[in-house]
Structure formats: structure tokens, C-alpha cells
Amino acid sequence: MADLKGSEPSEVPTEVPAKEQTSETKKKAPKPRKPTGQQGRAVRTRAAKSGKQAHTSEAVSPTVRTVRRTFSEKERAQKLGEIEKQTGRGESIKDAVKKAGISEQTYYQWKKAxxxxxxxxxxxxxxxEEENLRLKKLLADRLRKENAELRKKLGLG
Incomplete structure (x- = not known):
């Protein structure tokens, strides 16, 4: 074991002292940043901006989205009807859509569909309606013919 094929003990690093290891790891991992001048302030979420009560999970991560809901055709028609009634009363579309619980984009897509x-x-x-008109004319012609025959039989015409 004395022959290490030309490698000298000075070239092979043995153990790195503990001080050097910690300084290298500190360089690799960034230090957590403390907010400056904003200590004690709460994180403002979307719910807080709109005036709604925020859940504790939303306060931790403000980018949490709600689950997408799929509405049936009946539900869509009901919501569109509600919005039309509210806008007919003079309310803005934005407010009516908000009360219905859908976005404006969804409203316009549903309206288009x-x-x-x-x-x-x-x-x-x-x-x-065209077929109804045709049938009414056909019935009127038959009734006129019957009426004319009855007048002939009775001697009225």
C-alpha cells in the first residue's frame, strides 16, 4: 500500500475543517429575508381586498384558488335569468354577476352560448309557425267548402 501510483499525500485532501464546511454551505443556501419596516403587518389576500373574511389557509398563501364548479344547463339558464332581472332593475352587470357568483367572462361566454x-x-x-299557418289555411278552406255545401242544401245561397 505504500505505492499509490504517483499520487502524493499533499494532493489528496484529507478532511476539510468544520469551519470551512459551514462557510461553503452558507454561501450556497440563501439567508431568509426579514421584512423591513413591515413587521407586524398582516398579509393582505384577495379576500381581504374584496371585504370578505379570509380563511386561515388563505392568509398563508394568497394565491389559493377555489375549485372550479361546473354548472348544468338549467343552472346556467337560471343564473342568466337572475342577472337579466337584476340588470332590468337598473343594477350594473358587474354587480349582478358578482351576486350570481360567476365571473364576467363566464357570464358573457354563457350568454354567447x-x-x-x-x-x-x-x-x-x-x-x-309556418306549418301552423299552412294548417290554419287548409282548415279554413275545408270549412268554407263545408259551409258552401250546407248553404246549397238549405237553399240559402
Whole structure:
């Protein structure tokens, strides 16, 4: 073991003193920063800005989002109806949407989607009205013919 293939003991570091290890680790890990001039202030969350009570978990991490809710078609129609009623009373869309518990973007997307489905329903309604008109005319013609036959039989016409 005396022959280490040309390596000298001065080249191989044995143990690094404890003082050197701690100084190197201090350089690698950043020190936690203390807030300057803001000690004792609470973290302001989105809920605190809007006036709502913040939960303790929200105060710790202000970027916590609520779970996305999926609404059924009936619920969407109800919410759109509520918003339309409130705006009809003179309330702003922003306030009405806030009371409904959805965002303005969601409101406009739902309104757009409802408009497209209403367009399909309107087309169907127009077709039904046209058919109704055709049937009314057909019934009126038959009743006129029956009326004319009855007048002939009775000798009134």
C-alpha cells in the first residue's frame, strides 16, 4: 500500500475543517429575508381586498384558488335569468354577476352560448309557425267548402 501510483499525500485532501464546511454551505443556501419596516403587518389576500373574511389557509398563501364548479344547463339558464332581472332593475352587470357568483367572462361566454342555442330554437319555432299557418289555411278552406255545401242544401245561397 505504500505505492499509490504517483499520487502524493499533499494532493489528496484529507478532511476539510468544520469551519470551512459551514462557510461553503452558507454561501450556497440563501439567508431568509426579514421584512423591513413591515413587521407586524398582516398579509393582505384577495379576500381581504374584496371585504370578505379570509380563511386561515388563505392568509398563508394568497394565491389559493377555489375549485372550479361546473354548472348544468338549467343552472346556467337560471343564473342568466337572475342577472337579466337584476340588470332590468337598473343594477350594473358587474354587480349582478358578482351576486350570481360567476365571473364576467363566464357570464358573457354563457350568454354567447345561450344565444347560439336560442338561434337554433328560433329556427325551429319559425318552422313550427309556418306549418301552423299552412294548417290554419287548409282548415279554413275545408270549412268554407263545408259551409258552401250546407248553404246549397238549405237553399240559402
Amino acid at each position: 345561450a344565444g347560439q342555442t336560442l338561434g337554433d330554437e328560433l329556427k325551429d319555432l319559425v318552422k313550427l
